[in-house]
Structure formats: structure tokens, C-alpha cells
Amino acid sequence: MELEVRHLRALCAIADTGSLHRAARHLGVAQPSLSTQLRRIEQELGGALFVRARSGCRPTPLGRLVLSRARPVVADMRSLVAEARAAAAGGPELRVGSTASKALAGWLRRLRAQGQDPTLHMNVSANALLRMVADGQLDVAFVHEVEGCPLRIPRELRLRVLIEREPQFVSLPADHPAAARPVVHLSDLAGDRWMIDPTVDGEWDAVQRMFRAAGVHPHVLHGDYHTADALVATGEVVTVCQPTRAPRPDMAVRRLHGDPLGVRLLLAARTETDLDGVCPALEEAYWEAARQAPAYQEWLERDGAASRPPVPALP
Structure with missing residues (x-):
């Protein structure tokens, strides 16, 4: 061999x-x-x-x-392939990597309006995306870092913090008794089946810590969040979700009491110039998505954070 x-x-x-x-x-x-x-x-x-x-x-x-x-x-080898494809297409591509986010569609739309030609590489692993940026396989990556589970950030990368702490909400069937209230206690969901994606970096450990701190021991299933959405809608499970998740007639999105689970949203690139070229569009797209999520908008207004925060550079 x-x-x-x-x-x-x-x-x-x-x-x-x-x-x-x-x-x-x-x-x-x-x-x-x-x-x-x-x-x-x-x-x-x-x-x-x-x-x-x-x-x-x-x-x-x-x-x-x-x-x-x-x-x-x-x-x-990946750089060679990417450069060859770009040359064959007649222009350079902006290679964007991302974990799941409701801001993606608006971000890509804004980048195209600026004359850029983004391609998208999705991955549940933030660590894998950061490594791809460091290796030259991607130009920029938008990732989330689960609280208490630091990412392995290559030293050669430059970072911007989009959101220092985004609270994670819960999605549950629209007819669930707890959906009648704007804020849900974990004890209200202790008897439900939860679905968590263990392939998301840090997510499984953080959710287990959340359960232990609340003194609850629900039955937890493994599955990706696309499957979880379908099962929430049919009343089979509840699951954590991003606050920008829009509700549906068969699914409610609610804040968890005490905001026990949070993530930090990061943008990574190899140079500050690369960050400057894409960060404003991402920030605008994120707040556009936030305005379309009633539960998150209510949370932002209640906490006095409805205005857009600065996007600082990390040292």
C-alpha cells in the first residue's frame, strides 16, 4: 500500500x-x-x-x-485545487466555512452584493473549520464556542468576537404545557426526551453540566439537529436551539430560566484584512436574523441589549 x-x-x-x-x-x-x-x-x-x-x-x-x-x-493540495478551480471560473472565490446559523443566508447575500463570490463549507465541528482556515483551505470561518468547552484555536489565526455570550434557548412542541410560558424551567422538561448532537464540539458536555447543575436527569437521545426539529414538531423530543431560531406553528422557541447554556460567536481568518472584508456584513445579517426571532428579541429588549454591540478584535 x-x-x-x-x-x-x-x-x-x-x-x-x-x-x-x-x-x-x-x-x-x-x-x-x-x-x-x-x-x-x-x-x-x-x-x-x-x-x-x-x-x-x-x-x-x-x-x-x-x-x-x-x-x-x-x-x-487543497489550495492547488481551489486556485485551479478559481482560475478556471475566471475569478477568485471567497471560501467561507460555518457552523449552523440563521445569519448565513443574509451574510452570503450581502457578500455577493459587495461583489464577492462566496462558496460555503458547512461543518458541525468548529475546531475542524478553524484548522481548515489555518491550513489555507478556507478564507474565513464563522463558528460558535460552547461555554466551558474552549475551542482549539490555531495560533496563526486572527479572531473577532461577534457575540460574547449568546444564550441558548429550547425548542419544544407547540402544544407542550411549558410552551404556554415565555420562560421555561429545566424542571418543567425533566420528564421529556431530549435530543442532542454529540458531534457538535463541546455541546454534549455542556448540556450534561447544565442538567447536573439543575438536578435533572432526562432521557437523552443522540441525533443531528435537523432530525431533532422533525421530532420536536411531532412531540417526540425537546432540544436546545439557537435563539435566532424562528418559531413554527408546530414548534415553540422559549428562553431557559437563568440562561444556563451559552455560546460565544467567533469569526476567524488568517489576516485582519480578511476579517475587515466580511465582518460588517456578518454583523448586519446576525441582527437581521435576531429581529425575526420574537423570543430572542424580547430577551434582548429586556436586558437592554437590543442595540448592536461593538465587534472587538481579540488580542
Whole structure:
């Protein structure tokens, strides 16, 4: 077996996500296939590249050595492909990465109105997106950092804080008894099934801490948030959601009492110039989305934060 770029890309994905499951999802392959590929790579190189444990995968000394050589190769190849495609299309693309956000549509629309040509790469892993920016695979990334679970931010990146702490709300069936009130206590939902996406960096741990602090022990299911939305609408589960989530006739969005779960919204790029070119459009798009979410707008007005805050540069 001869190592190819796709093998190196798989190793980088495992290291960046810290999990075979998340890496397989990022690469768009089945986990058993990725596990088999990793075993063959390790056999070819003569040693284990990762320590596998219940908490995830971490590189061995040999793995760190291989990754130090693999990352530049993968980054150079992706940059080559991106530059070649841009040249063939007749102009440069703005490569945007993002975790899920209701601000995305407005942001992309504003960037196009400014004459930019954005492409979009979505990923549930903020850490993976930040690594892609550092490696030159993306120009900018909009990510959220779950409170209490710091992201692994590459030293070469420049950051802007869009929102220092965005409270996370809860979505629940419109006919749920707790939906009759504007603020929901976790104790009101202790008997419900919750659905949480464990592949979102830090989310699972933060939600579990939230439950422990409230002294509740609900039944928790694993699933992506698109599936969770469908199950909320049919009364099967409740789930955490971004406050910009707009309600629907079959789904209510409510604030959690005490705002026990929060995230920090960050914009990352390799240069301040790159940030300056996209940050104002993102800020406008975010507050546009916030105005369309009644529960969030009420929260902002009550806390005296309805006006747009500054977007400071991080040191």
C-alpha cells in the first residue's frame, strides 16, 4: 500500500475531530470504512498513529510526527485545487466555512452584493473549520464556542468576537404545557426526551453540566439537529436551539430560566484584512436574523441589549 493524499486527509480529519465517528461524518464515509483505512495506514507505517479510548482518539508520538508532515501536504493540495478551480471560473472565490446559523443566508447575500463570490463549507465541528482556515483551505470561518468547552484555536489565526455570550434557548412542541410560558424551567422538561448532537464540539458536555447543575436527569437521545426539529414538531423530543431560531406553528422557541447554556460567536481568518472584508456584513445579517426571532428579541429588549454591540478584535 502506498500512502496517498486521501490517506493523509483522513489522518488529519481524525486528529482535528478527535473521533473516528466525527471524522467519518466530516469526510462523508462510513465509520467502519474509515477504521479499516486507518488500520491499513498504521500497518504500512509500522505503528499505531492514534490511541483509541472512550473519550476519543488522540495522536501517538508517531502520529504527531506523521501529522506534522501530512498537514502541509493536504493544505497545499487543497489550495492547488481551489486556485485551479478559481482560475478556471475566471475569478477568485471567497471560501467561507460555518457552523449552523440563521445569519448565513443574509451574510452570503450581502457578500455577493459587495461583489464577492462566496462558496460555503458547512461543518458541525468548529475546531475542524478553524484548522481548515489555518491550513489555507478556507478564507474565513464563522463558528460558535460552547461555554466551558474552549475551542482549539490555531495560533496563526486572527479572531473577532461577534457575540460574547449568546444564550441558548429550547425548542419544544407547540402544544407542550411549558410552551404556554415565555420562560421555561429545566424542571418543567425533566420528564421529556431530549435530543442532542454529540458531534457538535463541546455541546454534549455542556448540556450534561447544565442538567447536573439543575438536578435533572432526562432521557437523552443522540441525533443531528435537523432530525431533532422533525421530532420536536411531532412531540417526540425537546432540544436546545439557537435563539435566532424562528418559531413554527408546530414548534415553540422559549428562553431557559437563568440562561444556563451559552455560546460565544467567533469569526476567524488568517489576516485582519480578511476579517475587515466580511465582518460588517456578518454583523448586519446576525441582527437581521435576531429581529425575526420574537423570543430572542424580547430577551434582548429586556436586558437592554437590543442595540448592536461593538465587534472587538481579540488580542
